[in-house]
Amino acid sequence: MIHKSVKIQGAVSAPYSIEIRRDLSELSAMLSGLALPAKRACVVTESRVGPLYAEDVRCAAEAAGFETSVFTFEAGEEHKDLDQIRALYKHLIEKSFDRRDLLIALGGGVCGDMCGFAAATYLRGIDFIQVPTTLLSMVDSSVGGKTGVDLDGYKNMVGAFHQPRLVYMGVETLNTLPAEQFASGMAEVIKHGLIRNADYLDMLERDADAVRALSPETLADLIEESVRIKAEIVEHDPTERNERRLLNFGHTVGHAVEKASGLSFTHGQCVALGSIAAGRISVSRGTLTEADLSRMKRIFASYGLRTEIPSIDRNAVTEAMMHDKKKQGDAVAFVLLDGPGRSYVCGDVTKEQIGEGLEEIICRK
Numbered sequence: 001m002i003h004k005s006v007k008i009q010g011a012v013s014a015p016y017s018i019e020i021r022r023d024l025s026e027l028s029a030m031l032s033g034l035a036l037p038a039k040r041a042c043v044v045t046e047s048r049v050g051p052l053y054a055e056d057v058r059c060a061a062e063a064a065g066f067e068t069s070v071f072t073f074e075a076g077e078e079h080k081d082l083d084q085i086r087a088l089y090k091h092l093i094e095k096s097f098d099r100r101d102l103l104i105a106l107g108g109g110v111c112g113d114m115c116g117f118a119a120a121t122y123l124r125g126i127d128f129i130q131v132p133t134t135l136l137s138m139v140d141s142s143v144g145g146k147t148g149v150d151l152d153g154y155k156n157m158v159g160a161f162h163q164p165r166l167v168y169m170g171v172e173t174l175n176t177l178p179a180e181q182f183a184s185g186m187a188e189v190i191k192h193g194l195i196r197n198a199d200y201l202d203m204l205e206r207d208a209d210a211v212r213a214l215s216p217e218t219l220a221d222l223i224e225e226s227v228r229i230k231a232e233i234v235e236h237d238p239t240e241r242n243e244r245r246l247l248n249f250g251h252t253v254g255h256a257v258e259k260a261s262g263l264s265f266t267h268g269q270c271v272a273l274g275s276i277a278a279g280r281i282s283v284s285r286g287t288l289t290e291a292d293l294s295r296m297k298r299i300f301a302s303y304g305l306r307t308e309i310p311s312i313d314r315n316a317v318t319e320a321m322m323h324d325k326k327k328q329g330d331a332v333a334f335v336l337l338d339g340p341g342r343s344y345v346c347g348d349v350t351k352e353q354i355g356e357g358l359e360e361i362i363c364r365k
């Protein structure tokens with residue numbers, strides 16, 4: 001039996017729990033247990049996940065006593081925009097949703113971020129719960145309360161912090177996830193081990209076969225540890241001033257590669273490449289050994305993540321990094337490693353060191 005629960009104290013919101021189960025069969029009881037004031041619940045999903053799981057979730061909400069409806073976004077990052085939010089607002093108005101009603105986000109990070117944003121803003125904020133269905137959304141986007149949409153090609157330009165009342169995950173929903181998307185989530189999981197917990201990194205190395213075979217017990221252990229790491233960091237720093245920046249490990253170069261490659265790689269794939277670049281910079285600065293860097297590469301590769309790309313437009317990558325810097329209003333800060341499991345923010349990485357980092361991820365043959 002899989003029954004894991006991580007409690008979030010909620011520095012800026014009501015406490016809530018993240019529940020990890022084998023499948024969706026306990027969702028109804030969990031919903032009832034929340035004793036929410038809502039009469040209506042809208043299952044907000046997307047066009048690929050909806051046909052697989054929306055009916056199960058709708059029935060769970062109905063059994064918990066809600067009047068239910070289903071709203072379906074077009075799947076994909078290219079549809080993470082305000083047009084879809086507007087369509088959801090219209091649906092909620094037509095169904096007479098009031099301030100006490102509930103949204104249930106069913107899908108990956110795109111759906112969760114959009115549904116959360118609609119919940120944060122409809123009638124100045126209504127309750128929502130998350131039912132994440134990708135590994136990335138289970139270990140990353142459903143924890144921390146960030147919600148939002150893209151605007152004219154700029155990622156997550158418009159958003160709000162809004163905490164869910166519950167996060168419920170059924171690990172078996174990962175059985176239908178495409179392998180490439182599973183690998184994308186694994187990059188964030190490996191990142192958690194690298195920045196925070198060397199024992200966890202050992203486990204990811206040792207249990208790779210069981211993880212790849214989607215053993216529900218192993219996956220539940222992995223998701224629990226990643227959720228704990230992310231939740232602990234986020235709880236200390238809910239609005240991203242200090243510690244939360246450590247979660248950006250691999251993302252400075254990763255985001256730039258993602259942008260420069262025209263989104264042809266998954267987010268996690270770009271984070272894996274960015275992590276290796278940051279690993280090389282850490283070696284150059286004397287805080288990581290060559291052996292640690294080689295081991296990092298082996299771990300990413302063992303989960304189907306490439307550690308090099310054939311070519312890269314260096315100017316486009318540098319430009320994208322500068323754009324990120326402007327957006328954040330400060331210097332390009334790199335998160336680097338001080339050995340496996342320990343990380344720090346470094347504000348004075350030189351141009352040469354960034355060059356060495358990029359060199360590391362370009363195929364030499």
Ligand SMILES: NC(=O)c1ccc[n+]([C@@H]2O[C@H](COP(=O)([O-])OP(=O)(O)OC[C@H]3O[C@@H](n4cnc5c(N)ncnc54)[C@H](O)[C@@H]3O)[C@@H](O)[C@H]2O)c1
Nearest residue numbers: 048075108109110111133134136137140141146173176177
């Ligand atoms: N809010 C945060 O803190 C935060 C953190 C990290 C990422 N994000 C956001 O998350 C998004 C990426 O999330 P994602 O990687 O989950 O992408 P996604 O939601 O686009 O899902 C990836 C793909 O998998 C499909 N899918 C989802 N679940 C499935 C299942 N169980 N079976 C079959 N197919 C399934 C989707 O339809 C999609 O094609 C980005 O928009 C990113 O900005 C947010």
Ligand SMILES: [Zn+2]
Nearest residue numbers: 188251267271
């Ligand atoms: Zn990420």
